[in-house]
Structures are given as structure tokens and as C-alpha cells.
Amino acid sequence: MEIDTGDTLNAASFRPQESLSIGAQLHRILRAAIIRGELVPGQAISEIEMSKKFAISRQPVREAFIKLGEERLIEVLPQRGTYIRKISVKEVLDARHLREVIEVSIVREVAEKHDDALIKTLRSLIAEQRKVRHGDNQAFLLLDEEFHRTLALHAGREYMWRVTEGIKAQMNRVRFLTFDSATPMPQLTDEHAQVVDAIEAGNADLAAQRMEQHLRALLNSLPLIAERYPDHFVAE
Amino acid sequence: MEIDTGDTLNAASFRPQESLSIGAQLHRILRAAIIRGELVPGQAISEIEMSKKFAISRQPVREAFIKLGEERLIEVLPQRGTYIRKISVKEVLDARHLREVIEVSIVREVAEKHDDALIKTLRSLIAEQRKVRHGDNQAFLLLDEEFHRTLALHAGREYMWRVTEGIKAQMNRVRFLTFDSATPMPQLTDEHAQVVDAIEAGNADLAAQRMEQHLRALLNSLPLIAERYPDHFVAE
DNA sequence: AAATGTATACTTGTATAGTAGTATTTCAGA
DNA sequence: TCTGAAATACTACTATACAAGTATACATTT
Structure with a gap:
């Protein structure tokens, strides 16, 4: 399965290599969006918001969030929210x-x-x-x-x-x-x-x-x- | 999370370590087990096996696996299985x-x-x-x-x-x-x-x-x- | 007016069920 | 005995539902 990126990303940037899991695909998309500044530092994002936006369930979103958190691109605060990390x-x-x-x-x-x-x-x-x-x-x-x-x-x-x-x-x-x-x-x-x-x-x-x-x-x-x-x- | 009634009002007894999620705890446990060689290289592990062993659901196991995979301690093969990485x-x-x-x-x-x-x-x-x-x-x-x-x-x-x-x-x-x-x-x-x-x-x-x-x-x-x-x- | 309790609407965390892909086994047919 | 295709038994992946923690608005009490 491949998630629908809508108009948020041009399809040309997708490599036709192996089929990645939905979570992995979303991780790429969000990672690029954060680096390019489309998701601005301090902005709140939520699992539900992303799952709706890309028409997928919350679980893959969660897995993408975990990876982004390890890369210190976002900060996941349990039971509070998830935010784009500000640059230090x-x-x-x-x-x-x-x-x-x-x-x-x-x-x-x-x-x-x-x-x-x-x-x-x-x-x-x-x-x-x-x-x-x-x-x-x-x-x-x-x-x-x-x-x-x-x-x-x-x-x-x-x-x-x-x-x-x-x-x-x-x-x-x-x-x-x-x-x-x-x-x-x-x-x-x-x-x-x-x-x-x-x-x-x-x-x-x-x-x-x-x-x-x-x-x-x-x-x-x-x-x-x-x-x-x-x-x-x-x-x- | 429950409060510690034993050392009530004793600020010094507060642990600076926040309560970790089940997935994070399992990640620690498995990581240590792999490094210490208790889980031997090449050995197959599965989400179900771990969820039964620790009496938790499969979702936290999955999240621990993701982190271990990023650390290159295990290898997750989609729809096939997960294995302890051999040392290179x-x-x-x-x-x-x-x-x-x-x-x-x-x-x-x-x-x-x-x-x-x-x-x-x-x-x-x-x-x-x-x-x-x-x-x-x-x-x-x-x-x-x-x-x-x-x-x-x-x-x-x-x-x-x-x-x-x-x-x-x-x-x-x-x-x-x-x-x-x-x-x-x-x-x-x-x-x-x-x-x-x-x-x-x-x-x-x-x-x-x-x-x-x-x-x-x-x-x-x-x-x-x-x-x-x-x-x-x-x-x- | 100020402090406190409470309902509510969020959030992430966890559990369960079902889907899809892969490897193995089974067994009919040569 | 050997071959090969279908049934079977796994696996990880996804979706949905629910649990638990947090912040806020608002009512209640002092």
C-alpha cells in the first residue's frame, strides 16, 4: 500500500525502489517537511491530525513519530502533545x-x-x-x-x-x-x-x-x- | 503511575527518571540482552513471542523493535521475521x-x-x-x-x-x-x-x-x- | 474575590482483531 | 521416488477501540 501524499509533495521525489511500509513512507515525508521548514518549529502536530491528513490509521503515524523523535526533529510529550523541535x-x-x-x-x-x-x-x-x-x-x-x-x-x-x-x-x-x-x-x-x-x-x-x-x-x-x-x- | 506512599513528602526520594512507557522499558531490556549476548546473533524473535513472554500487547513490542532496528541490533524483515543481527x-x-x-x-x-x-x-x-x-x-x-x-x-x-x-x-x-x-x-x-x-x-x-x-x-x-x-x- | 473541585476535550499509550505477505508442509499426480 | 501446486502456519503490518494522563474552562465553595 502506498499512502496518498495529496498535493503536499511532488511525486517526483519518490524513488520507485522497494515498497516501504506506510510508517516509513510517512517518516520520509515528515522528515523532509521539517527540514524544509514547511512544518515550523514549535508547531504542534498530533497523531490523529496526520492520520486524517494522509487517510491512514494512527499506528503508522506513531511509528513515524518515534523515528522523528530519535532524530530530535520532534518532541513527543506523553499525554500532552507532539511538537516540532525548535532549532538549538x-x-x-x-x-x-x-x-x-x-x-x-x-x-x-x-x-x-x-x-x-x-x-x-x-x-x-x-x-x-x-x-x-x-x-x-x-x-x-x-x-x-x-x-x-x-x-x-x-x-x-x-x-x-x-x-x-x-x-x-x-x-x-x-x-x-x-x-x-x-x-x-x-x-x-x-x-x-x-x-x-x-x-x-x-x-x-x-x-x-x-x-x-x-x-x-x-x-x-x-x-x-x-x-x-x-x-x-x-x-x- | 502511582505515588510512593513509603517515602511520602521526602523530596530526596524522588527519582529524576520519568516513568518510561512499556515500549521504552522493553527496548532497554532487549538492548541489554542483545549486548550481553543472552539473545544470540542469528536467533529469531517475534512480536508475539515477546508479547507473551512479558505479558504485554504486541504494539509496545513493535515500537521497541523499531528502535532496536535503528540501532542495528536486530533486523526486521517485513512479513518474514525478525532476527538478532550478527556482528559485522x-x-x-x-x-x-x-x-x-x-x-x-x-x-x-x-x-x-x-x-x-x-x-x-x-x-x-x-x-x-x-x-x-x-x-x-x-x-x-x-x-x-x-x-x-x-x-x-x-x-x-x-x-x-x-x-x-x-x-x-x-x-x-x-x-x-x-x-x-x-x-x-x-x-x-x-x-x-x-x-x-x-x-x-x-x-x-x-x-x-x-x-x-x-x-x-x-x-x-x-x-x-x-x-x-x-x-x-x-x-x- | 480567591481558592478549589469537576466536567470536558484534548493528547499519547496500550490492547485486540483482522489483513497481507512469506515460508513451509502436505499431498495428488507423474 | 520425485515434482509441483495448493493448503497451512507462521510472520510483520495496519486498523479500530479503549485506557490513562494532561490542560483548560467553568462551576462551586470559602
């Missing part, structure tokens, strides 16, 4: 730091055991990134993630990459807040290119340093964003 | 590596901003570790984890520590396999002490190096263990 600046910065530690370590490994095929793949991704039309931030985001994932999997660090999935969720919530304004795509792409150059040269220290800078730049506007959208963040 | 040597080593990257980064931070209170706490933990009687590996394991957690929280890295919870689950499954044989407690304790010395000296590089060695030693017997318990591991 501290938590986002902490997550970003963990991602930095992970990816710097990965790029070091990659620099020490790279091959021509990898370099070619990475350069191809960078070329695609340059072709993204101005303003299509979502397309760029996908290519950006593929670039980083390629590095992680080449190093054989699937476990690490699975962890960064959760990290990226927190970070992307912030990035989507400024989705209207332009992402500095050319700059980020140049940084990618410089990382690849360092990898190709086999210079692990340089690659690590450039990756570190790259990841730090991603959220350097966080304080301003938090100030502009005070309702989206927890007071701390 | 690659995954354990990858997890250990991630833990190394995380904790080395943490100990660097701690070395650069330590204080006397922290050193005192750490030395106190080490003293307790020395007092653990030979063979009581579980007591040592708890003190070991508290040592590492203290470092993480002092660095203000709660997010990182949450991630290592999942990592430790995978590693501890291996450690519990050799629970009968003696853990080299004196050696591990000495390594802890040397890390603290480096922290107190403010030598971040040395502290990092010693932590790295310490964490690598934890699983150096993994290949032998995997060979001795082939049924517990996935063929790869």
Missing part, C-alpha cells in the same frame, strides 16, 4: 563540529589512497555543480551531498556516513531557512575543487585544512539567521 | 575508528581547557577502577564508560557523546563475548592515568596520542574472537 544553536554547532571531525578524517584517508577514477568522478560532480542555474539551491544541495558522500564511501566509511545523515538533517534545517537568499554556490564549488586538487596531489594535510575551512564556512551566518528567525530557535 | 567485523572496526576520531578530538579540547576539579574527578574514577576486584568486568566497564563520558561532557560535546552511545553498543557486544576471560583492567587503568597526566600537563598532542593507543587496544583481539565464535559474526 548549540546543538547545530556541536553537530557541525562533529561533521568537521569526521570529514576531515575521511579526506585525510582519501588523500592517502586516491585513484584516477575517484578524481574523475569528483571533477565530474564539480562540473555539474557549476552548471546549476543561479537560485536552484536544492539541486546544488543534492550535488553537494553527493560530493561528500563519494569521499566517505571511497574511504570505506559507511558507518561514519550514516552518522552524518543525522548531522546534516540538523544543519540543513538552518540552510533551508535562508533558502530564499542565494547560496554562494560558486564559492562552495571552488572550495570543493581545491579539496580535490589537494587530494590529487596526495597532500593529506592540505586537503584536511581545506575541508575544515569549507565546513566551517557553511554555517558562518548562523548567528545572523538565529537573530532573524527568533521563533525558530530555542532560547538558551 | 567491518562494522565494529568502522565504529571503533569513528569513536577514536571523536574521542581524540575531545581529549585535545580537554587538554587545552582543563581545570583542577576535572583532574580530581578523573583521578577519583581511576582510583575506583583500581579497586574493582579481579573478574568483575561489568563493574569495570561502567567505570570505564564514566571516565570517557566525563571527558566528553567537560568539553561540552553532548551531541558527540550521544553518537558514541550507539558505537559503544556495537563494541560492547564483542567485549561481552570474552566476558569469561579476564579484561586487562590494570593495563586499561594505567592507560587512563597516562591520559590524565598528559591532560594535566596541557600537552594536547600527547593526550591525543595516548587516547588513540588506548582505544586501539580495546579491540586488538577482535580477529581471534571472530574466529572463535564464527556463528556470532556475519560471513564477509
Whole structure:
């Protein structure tokens, strides 16, 4: 069975792979909606509300809520209600730091055991990134993630990459807040290119340093964003 | 929920731990059972079996299964069955590596901003570790984890520590396999002490190096263990 | 007027029943 | 004896109903 997403989500984003359970499908849908900010932080959602909206029973909704709770995207208060979690600046910065530690370590490994095929793949991704039309931030985001994932999997660090999935969720919530304004795509792409150059040269220290800078730049506007959208963040 | 009539009006007797749902309680129980090896890898478990065993309905069991599945401790095959995951040597080593990257980064931070209170706490933990009687590996394991957690929280890295919870689950499954044989407690304790010395000296590089060695030693017997318990591991 | 009890309308948590998919067994037919 | 399709016995998945906790509005009492 497949749940009716109605007009809340375009069918193009669905992968025709294996049939997921209703709960798993809803989890994906809600997760994306939270990250994209369609469900705003602090907003109350309920199992009944969602079950009606998608014409399913409460049980699958419940299971989706459990997963979202573990990802810290919502907060389930027993017998009281469920709310979209507000973004915590501290938590986002902490997550970003963990991602930095992970990816710097990965790029070091990659620099020490790279091959021509990898370099070619990475350069191809960078070329695609340059072709993204101005303003299509979502397309760029996908290519950006593929670039980083390629590095992680080449190093054989699937476990690490699975962890960064959760990290990226927190970070992307912030990035989507400024989705209207332009992402500095050319700059980020140049940084990618410089990382690849360092990898190709086999210079692990340089690659690590450039990756570190790259990841730090991603959220350097966080304080301003938090100030502009005070309702989206927890007071701390 | 019922009130405790025994210690009425004694505020100190209040447990800071809120009442967990049945599903959450079962999750804890099963998680511990899997890590301790009481539920052996490959073994089939079912919702009905557990609901009968604990005299509860199947719904809470289901929710516990979902959480265990996300932790990769069990594998839920839709319409087929649920099984205790076999241990993957690659995954354990990858997890250990991630833990190394995380904790080395943490100990660097701690070395650069330590204080006397922290050193005192750490030395106190080490003293307790020395007092653990030979063979009581579980007591040592708890003190070991508290040592590492203290470092993480002092660095203000709660997010990182949450991630290592999942990592430790995978590693501890291996450690519990050799629970009968003696853990080299004196050696591990000495390594802890040397890390603290480096922290107190403010030598971040040395502290990092010693932590790295310490964490690598934890699983150096993994290949032998995997060979001795082939049924517990996935063929790869 | 202020404090307190109570009904009500929410919420999430749990139990039970039935659905749908998979694997195994059974047994007719060669 | 072997083959293969249908019956059977599981499994996880979903739907519905009910239980229990919480917040709020409102009546009651002091």
C-alpha cells in the first residue's frame, strides 16, 4: 500500500525502489517537511491530525513519530502533545563540529589512497555543480551531498556516513531557512575543487585544512539567521 | 503511575527518571540482552513471542523493535521475521575508528581547557577502577564508560557523546563475548592515568596520542574472537 | 474575590482483531 | 521416488477501540 501524499509533495521525489511500509513512507515525508521548514518549529502536530491528513490509521503515524523523535526533529510529550523541535544553536554547532571531525578524517584517508577514477568522478560532480542555474539551491544541495558522500564511501566509511545523515538533517534545517537568499554556490564549488586538487596531489594535510575551512564556512551566518528567525530557535 | 506512599513528602526520594512507557522499558531490556549476548546473533524473535513472554500487547513490542532496528541490533524483515543481527567485523572496526576520531578530538579540547576539579574527578574514577576486584568486568566497564563520558561532557560535546552511545553498543557486544576471560583492567587503568597526566600537563598532542593507543587496544583481539565464535559474526 | 473541585476535550499509550505477505508442509499426480 | 501446486502456519503490518494522563474552562465553595 502506498499512502496518498495529496498535493503536499511532488511525486517526483519518490524513488520507485522497494515498497516501504506506510510508517516509513510517512517518516520520509515528515522528515523532509521539517527540514524544509514547511512544518515550523514549535508547531504542534498530533497523531490523529496526520492520520486524517494522509487517510491512514494512527499506528503508522506513531511509528513515524518515534523515528522523528530519535532524530530530535520532534518532541513527543506523553499525554500532552507532539511538537516540532525548535532549532538549538548549540546543538547545530556541536553537530557541525562533529561533521568537521569526521570529514576531515575521511579526506585525510582519501588523500592517502586516491585513484584516477575517484578524481574523475569528483571533477565530474564539480562540473555539474557549476552548471546549476543561479537560485536552484536544492539541486546544488543534492550535488553537494553527493560530493561528500563519494569521499566517505571511497574511504570505506559507511558507518561514519550514516552518522552524518543525522548531522546534516540538523544543519540543513538552518540552510533551508535562508533558502530564499542565494547560496554562494560558486564559492562552495571552488572550495570543493581545491579539496580535490589537494587530494590529487596526495597532500593529506592540505586537503584536511581545506575541508575544515569549507565546513566551517557553511554555517558562518548562523548567528545572523538565529537573530532573524527568533521563533525558530530555542532560547538558551 | 502511582505515588510512593513509603517515602511520602521526602523530596530526596524522588527519582529524576520519568516513568518510561512499556515500549521504552522493553527496548532497554532487549538492548541489554542483545549486548550481553543472552539473545544470540542469528536467533529469531517475534512480536508475539515477546508479547507473551512479558505479558504485554504486541504494539509496545513493535515500537521497541523499531528502535532496536535503528540501532542495528536486530533486523526486521517485513512479513518474514525478525532476527538478532550478527556482528559485522567491518562494522565494529568502522565504529571503533569513528569513536577514536571523536574521542581524540575531545581529549585535545580537554587538554587545552582543563581545570583542577576535572583532574580530581578523573583521578577519583581511576582510583575506583583500581579497586574493582579481579573478574568483575561489568563493574569495570561502567567505570570505564564514566571516565570517557566525563571527558566528553567537560568539553561540552553532548551531541558527540550521544553518537558514541550507539558505537559503544556495537563494541560492547564483542567485549561481552570474552566476558569469561579476564579484561586487562590494570593495563586499561594505567592507560587512563597516562591520559590524565598528559591532560594535566596541557600537552594536547600527547593526550591525543595516548587516547588513540588506548582505544586501539580495546579491540586488538577482535580477529581471534571472530574466529572463535564464527556463528556470532556475519560471513564477509 | 480567591481558592478549589469537576466536567470536558484534548493528547499519547496500550490492547485486540483482522489483513497481507512469506515460508513451509502436505499431498495428488507423474 | 520425485515434482509441483495448493493448503497451512507462521510472520510483520495496519486498523479500530479503549485506557490513562494532561490542560483548560467553568462551576462551586470559602
